Amino acid sequence: MDIATTTEPKSDQQNFDDYQSAPKTVTVSEVKKGSAEQPVEIHLVEFPGRPFKPSKSMRRVLVAAWGGEASNYPGRILRLYGDPTVKFGGQTVGGIRISHMSHLTEPVTVHLTVTRGKRAPFTVQPIATPQDATAWLTEATTLEELQKAWGMVQRAGLGAIAELANLKDSRKAELQ
Structure with a gap:
């Protein structure tokens, strides 16, 4: 509880x-x-x-x-x-x-x-907007860059936005 x-x-x-x-x-x-x-x-x-x-x-x-x-x-x-x-x-x-x-x-x-x-x-x-965060995630070309981009998203306070989390996961699958 x-x-x-x-x-x-x-x-x-x-x-x-x-x-x-x-x-x-x-x-x-x-x-x-x-x-x-x-x-x-x-x-x-x-x-x-x-x-x-x-x-x-x-x-x-x-x-x-x-x-x-x-x-x-x-x-x-x-x-x-x-x-x-x-x-x-x-x-x-x-x-x-x-x-x-x-x-x-x-x-x-x-x-x-x-x-x-x-x-x-x-x-x-x-403060970064969801549009900024989308750009950071889509511009990542390696898993390391994606990890850094996701860190930026979280530091910007946008990590709880479901669309961004889904984008991160799909980008991760693409880059693996």
Whole structure:
């Protein structure tokens, strides 16, 4: 019996607790208008019914990296992590941050407000997309190259995608 599932928060959205143990790579399925307090809901393929509601700082990162038109976001990939140092109302409460984003050719740095009157740089890194991973696997011409390509797929957080695992297995059979 896996008791880890019993520790999951019961909520209608992604929470800091969901990301304390490890970052998660997620795919945007749609973006909807939220409430006045949380104006953006980013719905995720991996967590139906539990959207990521980014803070104002993370919305600024999204706009700097992907632009303001949210209709372009579906299909794009984020790596989210729990940052225990996030403050709200002067209290350290923890929050969800973005560490990597697809559709970037280079890291993006945004200067975000840390405290009133103080800003600090926040950088997000590019993340590989399933299309990148497909190219790595199909371009491998030896079993050693395929093994390296699969390692890259896993490090990119895409190893759980069934289509990529199937492609790896078929390429392995071809190369043997």
